[in-house]
Amino acid sequence: MNPESAPASAPQQSVLVVDDEQGMRNFLSRALALRGFVVDTAESAEEGAEKLAATRFDLVILDIALPGKAGIEWLQDLTAAGFAGEVILITAFADMQTAIDALRAGAADFILKPFRIDQILNSIHRSTERARLARENFLLRRQVAGSGSASDGMIGASPAIGQLRQILHRIAPTPSTVLIQGESGVGKEVVARALHQLSPRAEQPFVAVNCAAISAELIESELFGHVKGAFTGAREARNGLFHYAHGGTLFLDEIGELPLALQSRLLRVLEERKVRPVGTEQEVPVDVRVLAATNRDLRAEVAACRFREDLFYRLEVITLTVPPLRERAEDVPALAAAFMQQLAMQLGLPPLLISPEVSARLMAHPWPGNVRELRNFVERSLLFGDFPLASLAGAVAPPPPASAAPLLLEEVEKRHILAVLDQCGGNKTRAAELLGVSRKTLERKCAEWSV
Secondary structure, three states, X not given: OXXXXXXXXXXXXXXXXXXXXXXXXXXXXXXXXXXXXXXEEEOOHHHHHHHHHHOOOOEEEEEOOXXXXXXXXXXHHHHHOOOOOEEEXXXXXXXXXXXXXXXXXXXXXXXXXXOXXXXXXXXXXXXXXXXXXXXXXXXXXHXXXXXXXXXXXXXXXXXXXXXXXXXXXXXXXXXXXXXXXOOOOOOHHHHHHHHHHOOOOOOOOEEEEEHHHOOOOOHHHHHHEEOOOOOOOOOOOEEOHHHHOOOOEEEEEOXXXXXXXXXXXXXXXXXXXXXXXXXOOOOEEOOOEEEEEEOOOHHHHHHOOOOOHHHHHHHXXXXXXXXXXXXXXXXXXXXXXXXXXXXXXXXXXXXXXOOHHHHHHHHHOOOOOHHHHHHHHHHHHHHHOOOOHHHHHHHOOOOOOHHHHHHHHHHHHHHHHHHHHHHOXXXXXXXXXXXXXXXXXXHHHHHHOOO
């Protein structure tokens, strides 16, 4: 990427320049603004701290020699306070020890004055790229850690989810085919991934395919692969998803949408554990556990001759039903808190505090779109900077009598806090962060409830 320019679609980056020399502030402010950055300036660490408290900045360009608090000292304070942006230090007077101290304090880069603007732009580009990679690595580690946890990505402490977890732990170690049923948006793929992570195949591939998203003409090739010249446009051989899932798990979402002609081929694969790529008679052995999911009533589909009866019984070795969100309202606050943290990091926005009042409104809504609808609601809230509760107004139950309101609010608060604690595996420090309160406050609440 050319550091002189950025793609037109890239979001503007905000930069705070902290330098006691007005000429340097003006130079960097003009040069960076011309290249699409949003720039503000400060002449001291104290003024810079005030601006950071009021505005979110992606990057700070900081002079070491400042009146009052020195640049490295302030950088140490920023690092200790958990400043999420990058800091580039600049100075006209430096030796090797100063550079080492700067990097140890958390600086992303160290540049000597006088410098050319392309040096600053290259440093910004490197710092931005490093921050992006660090964020992606963090999300991946979080995802992997979550998939290896006791809940395996399934958030909630309701009896319905507890029962589902028990069944998952019992059947996951087996090679049996599993049919996962449930309304659209309930999280059937989350259950499938949990089955994979709890199985002996956890270190092998998990391959998911939405049968409804691929045309009937292409899905056979997608699943089983094809040889060169098998059909018009097949200019080279290609492996299918069964091949890529070898040793692991293949998740067939929306299995009810699979064309009838292909259902017989899938049945043969399940029975013989061999696939035949399109355009050849040669069969290739595969070792794949198949999980299937549907929001349709497959028994009704069989009765209507839209789904093969023999395939249905082959898939229905074990059937799991994921409950809709309206049947486990007590899980809504924990799910909302988890989505809030995940999406805030992805969008680069500060998370919103989910108050007990908001939790009560969320729990009262029936969520016809289930977990997917809740996630979209949280994302919309982050983008607007507030919860659009008016969109839920029609689903909120009538308010209780005034005398009962304090008791209801306290109970909602207790449920919310305990749900978040459960999500964090009892880690009060992490739970306090998600709740937006101090650990001391959380411990006081838990003591009141003898938790």
